Amino acid sequence: MHAPERHTGDVGTESLIPKDEIVSSGTSSPHRLRILQGWLTAVSFSLLLAGTNLTTPLLPVYRAEIGFTPFMMSMSFVAYVSVLVVVLLLFSNRGVVRFSPLLVCVALILAAGSDVVLGTATTAGVLVGRALAGVAGGIGTGAVAALVVASLGARGRSVSATGNLIGAVLGTSFAQLCVALLGARAMYWTFLVHAIVCVCLVVVLASVLTLRSEENRRILTNRDLPPSNADRSVRAFHVRPFLGGCIAWSTISCAIVFLPSFFQSLGAPLLRAIGVLVLLVFCALGQIFSPRLYRFVPQASGSAASWVGISLLLIGGIFDNNTLSLLGFGLLGIGIGIKYRIGLLVLTLGAAPAEQSSLSSVYAATTYCVAATTVLVAGSMGESFGLDRFVPCLFLVLGLITVAFSPWAPKLSDSVETESLSP
Known part of the structure; x- marks a missing residue:
């Protein structure tokens, strides 16, 4: 039995798509081109995020070859996030939204340029x-x-959260494979391959966007939209979605920056190699399967999985138990994925495209800013006390914060995900 669906108030999105492009004409060329644009754009976002991971x-x-210290590891994250x-x-x-087709292409070109600079393998x-x-x-x-x-339409509402994590999984997996196969040469070849893929994708995407330029201009510049529920959502839930995100x-950022080197210092090559990858994979799975999870535990917020995962991760590291640590990585990933996605979906409840763009940017900016500050402070302290002693304390604090916030964390039942519960 399906849980009752909630009305999301998704105004101003589907209404702007011509009727001959919706379900009744599912086999029409305009419809297929619209769907192709949606998925190519989503793939582009995942590719952008793959590059950053x-x-x-x-x-x-980098630590072995060019002398990266814990502080420099933090700075490599902060240089990106700031x-x-x-x-x-x-x-x-919201006025920038009309330039979205051009901006996506420019972003891919800049990502390729970033790869070229990163491929120099210097500090x-x-x-x-x-x-x-x-x-x-x-x-x-x-x-x-x-x-x-x-x-x-509404199906694309969580792309900023899901595409983020899918990109992280793909980028981390590919780079880890390059490290395993190429060793230190991975510092060069990893980025070269990503740059080539970015250039190829921008050519294909630009072609599709050009074919749909008139439709995109009409939808993205429409000024006659009825008011949406997005502002109501922010008022109703105050800052809780932002705090949860x-x-x-902050937790996943600290894990990405510090845990590989921490487990390397403990003499745990398996956890160094695949621990973060397991975290990211299960984080993406937590997001993808959240709608199904809602049917069984609508009050889940991801907090319990997060703090249990942190506990198992630390216990496994202390007692040299790789299995326990990997289980901790997985549970922590599920909790983070659910929590981050819920926050974005609650904020963008019923938002039209322009509002979706604005709220997604503000949500990402807020969460990344706090994460960057956390990583920078943690890196400075790790420099003073050493990774071996500091990292367990850092994640113990993050676990306690998660537990303290859990009673106020937004739940699955609060999010727009419940609009699409069918398998």
């Missing part, structure tokens, strides 16, 4: 390349959110 498995390599946050806020204005190159990746991600996030909602993204 290519450095994750390379951090231990620029990302500024650009996200600059492009969160300055890594920092500058990460900053360029921040520009690409900041330009692309809102533009992708608007285009996907304009193309796919900040806790989730």
